[in-house]
Amino acid sequence: MGLALLGAGWLWALPLAAAPIALHLAWRQRRRRVQMPSLVFFQRLDPRLHARRRLRDRLILALRCLAILAVVLALAQPVWQGWGGGRAAVAIVIDTSASMSMPAGPGGQTRLQAALEDAGALVGELRDGDRAAILTTVPDLQVPVLPAPIGDRARLRALLDAIHPTGGASDPAAVVLRAHALLASAGPVQRTTLILTDLQAHDWDAAGTAAVPVDASARLLIARVPAQAPASQLAIQEILLPPHGVVANRPVPLRLTLANAGPAAAAAACTASDDAGRSATAVTSVPAHGRAAMTLVLPGASAGSHWARVTLAGAATEVLGEGFTAFHVAPARTVVLVGDAAAYGLLPLALAPGGSGAFGIALTRVDPAGLAAALGVDTTLVAMTLDQAAHGLPDALVHWVEGGGTLVVLPADAAAAAPVPALPGLGLTTAVVGLTPPAPLVVLEARADALGDCADAGDNLFATVRVASALTLGLPHPGPWRSVLGLTDGRTLLAALPRGAGRILVSGLALDQRWSSLPLDPACVALVQGWALPRVAVADARAVRCGEPVTMPWRGPVHLLGVAGPALDWQGTLVDGLLPPLARPGVVLAQGGGQATLLAAAADPGEADATIRTGLTAPPALPGAEVVEGASPSAVVAAWRRGERGGSLVVPLLVLAAAALLGEGLLASLPSVRRPVAPARLGRAA
Amino acid sequence: MTTLGATWRCLPPHLADSLAGITLGARRPMGGAHQGLHRSTRHGASVEFAEYRPYVPGDPPARIDWPAYARTDRYLVRRFEEETSLQAAILLDCSQSLAWRGAAAAPTKLGYACSLAAACLFVLTAQGDRAQVTTFSDRPLARLAGTGSAPALAPQLAALDALEPAGAGDIAAALLAIAPQLPRRALVILISDFLQAPATVANSLVQLTRAGHDVRLLHVIDRAELTLRERGLVEVEDLETGERIEADLAELAEGYAHAVTDHLEEIKRIAHAHGSAYQLVDTSTPIARVLRSL
Numbered sequence: 001m002g003l004a005l006l007g008a009g010w011l012w013a014l015p016l017a018a019a020p021i022a023l024h025l026a027w028r029q030r031r032r033r034v035q036m037p038s039l040v041f042f043q044r045l046d047p048r049l050h051a052r053r054r055l056r057d058r059l060i061l062a063l064r065c066l067a068i069l070a071v072v073l074a075l076a077q078p079v080w081q082g083w084g085g086g087r088a089a090v091a092i093v094i095d096t097s098a099s100m101s102m103p104a105g106p107g108g109q110t111r112l113q114a115a116l117e118d119a120g121a122l123v124g125e126l127r128d129g130d131r132a133a134i135l136t137t138v139p140d141l142q143v144p145v146l147p148a149p150i151g152d153r154a155r156l157r158a159l160l161d162a163i164h165p166t167g168g169a170s171d172p173a174a175v176v177l178r179a180h181a182l183l184a185s186a187g188p189v190q191r192t193t194l195i196l197t198d199l200q201a202h203d204w205d206a207a208g209t210a211a212v213p214v215d216a217s218a219r220l221l222i223a224r225v226p227a228q229a230p231a232s233q234l235a236i237q238e239i240l241l242p243p244h245g246v247v248a249n250r251p252v253p254l255r256l257t258l259a260n261a262g263p264a265a266a267a268a269a270c271t272a273s274d275d276a277g278r279s280a281t282a283v284t285s286v287p288a289h290g291r292a293a294m295t296l297v298l299p300g301a302s303a304g305s306h307w308a309r310v311t312l313a314g315a316a317t318e319v320l321g322e323g324f325t326a327f328h329v330a331p332a333r334t335v336v337l338v339g340d341a342a343a344y345g346l347l348p349l350a351l352a353p354g355g356s357g358a359f360g361i362a363l364t365r366v367d368p369a370g371l372a373a374a375l376g377v378d379t380t381l382v383a384m385t386l387d388q389a390a391h392g393l394p395d396a397l398v399h400w401v402e403g404g405g406t407l408v409v410l411p412a413d414a415a416a417a418a419p420v421p422a423l424p425g426l427g428l429t430t431a432v433v434g435l436t437p438p439a440p441l442v443v444l445e446a447r448a449d450a451l452g453d454c455a456d457a458g459d460n461l462f463a464t465v466r467v468a469s470a471l472t473l474g475l476p477h478p479g480p481w482r483s484v485l486g487l488t489d490g491r492t493l494l495a496a497l498p499r500g501a502g503r504i505l506v507s508g509l510a511l512d513q514r515w516s517s518l519p520l521d522p523a524c525v526a527l528v529q530g531w532a533l534p535r536v537a538v539a540d541a542r543a544v545r546c547g548e549p550v551t552m553p554w555r556g557p558v559h560l561l562g563v564a565g566p567a568l569d570w571q572g573t574l575v576d577g578l579l580p581p582l583a584r585p586g587v588v589l590a591q592g593g594g595q596a597t598l599l600a601a602a603a604d605p606g607e608a609d610a611t612i613r614t615g616l617t618a619p620p621a622l623p624g625a626e627v628v629e630g631a632s633p634s635a636v637v638a639a640w641r642r643g644e645r646g647g648s649l650v651v652p653l654l655v656l657a658a659a660a661l662l663g664e665g666l667l668a669s670l671p672s673v674r675r676p677v678a679p680a681r682l683g684r685a686a
Numbered sequence: 687m688t689t690l691g692a693t694w695r696c697l698p699p700h701l702a703d704s705l706a707g708i709t710l711g712a713r714r715p716m717g718g719a720h721q722g723l724h725r726s727t728r729h730g731a732s733v734e735f736a737e738y739r740p741y742v743p744g745d746p747p748a749r750i751d752w753p754a755y756a757r758t759d760r761y762l763v764r765r766f767e768e769e770t771s772l773q774a775a776i777l778l779d780c781s782q783s784l785a786w787r788g789a790a791a792a793p794t795k796l797g798y799a800c801s802l803a804a805a806c807l808f809v810l811t812a813q814g815d816r817a818q819v820t821t822f823s824d825r826p827l828a829r830l831a832g833t834g835s836a837p838a839l840a841p842q843l844a845a846l847d848a849l850e851p852a853g854a855g856d857i858a859a860a861l862l863a864i865a866p867q868l869p870r871r872a873l874v875i876l877i878s879d880f881l882q883a884p885a886t887v888a889n890s891l892v893q894l895t896r897a898g899h900d901v902r903l904l905h906v907i908d909r910a911e912l913t914l915r916e917r918g919l920v921e922v923e924d925l926e927t928g929e930r931i932e933a934d935l936a937e938l939a940e941g942y943a944h945a946v947t948d949h950l951e952e953i954k955r956i957a958h959a960h961g962s963a964y965q966l967v968d969t970s971t972p973i974a975r976v977l978r979s980l
Contacts, residue, residue: 031919031920031921031932032916032918032920032921033920033921033922033923033930034916034920034921034922034923034935035786035922035923035925036786036911036922036923036924036925037783037784037785037786037795037879037881037908037911037924037925037926038783038881038882038924038925038926039922039924039927039929039931040881040882040883040949041942041945041946041949042922042931042933042938042942042945044945044948044949045938045941045942045945049931049933049938050931050932050933053931053932053933053934054932057932671937
């Protein structure tokens, strides 16, 4: 046990306790002296008059000195520390969420640095027999988890040195439960969970968080570290890859969503760079309390796995301004043109504007007889004319379509539309139309899969295209055919038929400007390339959020290896199929169960919100917590010490001072001599 | 009236003049060896009428010459040849407590006591008696032997003038040493402020009365010491012992007055209990009045 003085500066006033004595001595020097012939009459009154008065005066002096001493000590705020020989166990919880990378004050120190400084001071205050544990609010594989509190201060300081900013958000309730479980192993000592945090509202006022039950056996103390609003509240919210996948040599568009939690619009400059060192930069403005989308296009990469890093200049924190994504670059897609390429008009040029193989699409022309042999693994599109289809579709082609391929059938390029024999294999009929003046081409099914990337354009797609000559398609109704494009009167010009895993597209328009202005429309390239690049899920890279556990499809051992971003090489075992959370943005390869999965961890954009919980009321998740201002390490240590069992001695000292003053007043009011005795009772000894 | 021929502070001329006609007589038969005004313990040695003398209190009323009263309208007593002289011992307390005075203009109790002693000495000597003055505190200090004539009192009066208070008082101890030196059956006039325990006074009186002395107590006080006129918390110093105590005089005033009254009553009672005459005199009382009442 020990005594600590929280206001030791008041000790200078201790000599004031001697003031009554000094005043008494000074007054005694100036006291009037009266000479009497004898003191016999005074002694007759009370033989112990002088002794009794002297005792009373000394008691009064002592009480006055005691009152002053008690008041001065009360001002020094003594606290009685600890019990049981000073043994205490404290779980020091460091908030390592992304917001802790924001500034603590004008000096440049971050909030996390301030928290670590407080924790270091507290570790230094541990006495013999005290034990402590270090936890972080965001699980971090770089920070070992202690199985129980320890008293080794060097080891505790080493743990603090291992703590670095993360991109995750805090889960206060979860970490407090972990802390309580850890402290429970400490035995019957004074237990405290001390959380050093900026009390960001995003983490501490999260809706739907269940409150941690109050544990009467452990004290829960939250120390709010100094927090200064950052200059920017920008963060990378999301990085999306093209839905149809990425193919070799084809530009990689990265669609970014940026978030601004600040009260004013902010300019955002983003840079994307891939593992090959290729980069792209763009600038946009993000509205206040809003989001903005932008696209960074990386140059085409070779086939294989790649990753890209996106940095946001001027983000709220470094971790919030960094994002990663991983993607697999498929080999270039092959498009097979059956028959004469010239019959397809501008289709070959639209598919491969830079030549065969450019932009990830390679063109191959085959005779109908060699079609089956040309259907390779990388073949994604087969184009044939309506005339060729009228003879029926080869079984190999149908089988290929059902396996996931796309067959597009379109009129042979000619000066104008010409009747086409029936298509019994497809169940369609055709009719020649000539439109004067040319009629608009409209989208009949806005979200049709056949529109590919153009599906997002809505009604503006092909708004300027005019059709002069076409073959309208008669679709069986009811039936699986879908009208994708057509005329304003509803006649179909492009129909789609799902077949197995693939699809058959029948177009009544040849890609010839004599038929329509479609080949001249920029969207035509996106449309036809979309036929060759169907939507595929990038299955080998998963987007995960920093700090959140990841569910894996296997059990057992796992090896985490950092691919991009912070270095990581960790081996462990999955618990309930959950992978330990990744603390910082980056790309990690998770290997286990015979599988390898790329994980792209992104920071929690909500951490960019600089709103802080103010006041000293306990947050909803921790209703039993005591909130204090952790303005400095000494303040945090004092707050911890103040709560140790024993408590403050201020009130008892004030009560003592009041009692001393009351006693002094009572004594001073008492007469110094007993009431005169009646003459008859005096001794009359002769 | 006998004149002294000089001026003494303890017996200024106006005081000496005021003592004219005052006599001090014994209340009991004296054993003086000389002819005097007082009844002798011896009877029948001579009954020859010698002269008339004025009646003094203490004389038996039977000795009043009524025919002479009828003629002169004065109380006269026949003086016979065998009336003896008075031996008087004046015991003067010189302890430090008598150095106190209540006001700057007032005489100290010792000064007044010296005047009392000088007056007694003068009166006794003038009436033909022998008197001696012995000063004491807690022991005998000086003995001023008596003379038979007033003009020869100069040394005694000078000694009284030069008297300084000294020491603490202890009447019983002093009288224990003085008593053996006193004449037989003398008139003992004890002048003191009696600021001691009454038991001590009683012990001293026992020594004197057992020896057959005619003891007269003159209790000298200063009116200012009867009550506490000061107020407030003061340091009270004992003049005799130097002892100091702190006292709130306002608190003690009533009790002090009671204590003084009790003490004076006690001394008086003790004196009467031992057959001694007692007179309380304060320093403002004219000396002549005191002697007339003695």
